Amino acid sequence: MRRCRVLGLGSWVLGLLLAAVPSSGQSKPTNYKGLEITVAGIERSAAVGLRDCPPGSNTIRGLTKPGEEFAIVNLSFKVTPAFKETIVKKPVLLDASGKTFNTAMSFVDPGSVPEYSCGFAYRVPEGTKLGKIQIDTATIDLTSFNK
């Protein structure tokens, strides 16, 4: 029983330590009008479920054509007390050369839940190197996420 408690405490401390160290796949948080935004990673896919942010239960699937792929930028959001309910523009993706790409997904009630994650999907030519993502005036660098 005692050993179990010690083990349990050890796991809890280890969990705290791990949570405190940002993984190499995460960016530092960027603050936009009280929304703390962190890039959690990038994925590439030929098909993707498109849903608004924060995610509802409605998913529309996007399918690519030959030579295309979806670059999915996974963003984590934390709503701080400074955030006031407002319309937040769709994030725009810029590739390494500065070409812009739009997403079908939108922010809908971005302050409705305290924390959430969204994967914004962009239809890009296969192998496109990503430069940055812009949400209105906030810019987040993505270059470290290119393989």
Place this chain on the structure above:
Amino acid sequence: MEVDRRAFIASLGGTAAVSLMDHEAKAEALEHWMEERLDEAVEQQSGAERKFPSVAELDAQLETRKYRRGVGNLFVPRGGADTIKKLPPMPKNATLKDFFELRFAPANHVLQSATRALKTGMSEEVTLACLLHDVVQAMIKVDHGWWGAQLFEPYIPEKSTFAIRYHAALRFYPDSEAGYEYPDQYLRIFGHDYTPPEYIASTYRMVLNHKWYMEPRLVTVNDLYAFDPNAKVSLEPFTDIIGRHFKQPKEGLGNDNTPSSHMWRTIANPDAPL
């Protein structure tokens, strides 16, 4: 398999619609719903590509149907029922709100679409178009963009009419720049090898070069996300927009002698034999 009761009931049109169904219809609907969820789960786990029917396969199913695909919702049994139900009477001077409550209900799809338009900062003309873009499907589904525009033309801004008329053509043409993806739902209902007929293609080309292209395009953008079975929506947030942009006739819709009054009368009284 766990059943999300809220999602299931909402998919049938809400508790009011479910209460009108008999036991057999409910059982059939539940079985159909669970089959779809199971298929989705299997696809997600296996990473399998969805199989969509061809135009020829859909065409071959025609004579298994009890009614034609383009018929309006008011004219066919709903929610798995075998027979139609008596409709509630319309008030004498019917308003748009009356039609929403008594003929277009539950209207969940258009209410979701307009709610999303409102929350993503669309103009009032586009939001109104989103609210009205599919309600004519109560009367007819074929070419519903044109029918819908005709129904509302005497009462709403020209931009909203334009958006309603042409959203139906633009939905076949993806526009990533504007944030519109071709929905896989269309692969399922039109066939994976479907090519829009020439009148749709030429309409698309015309609208693409029109200064109001974005009005119908934004209806298609908001259309995609308006099938959420869990969304809670109502007409109330649109009261002001309707008040500002919908010219409500004092005689009531259908009694005002406009080019579309007969369409309102048809929706009000679809049981008239002639």
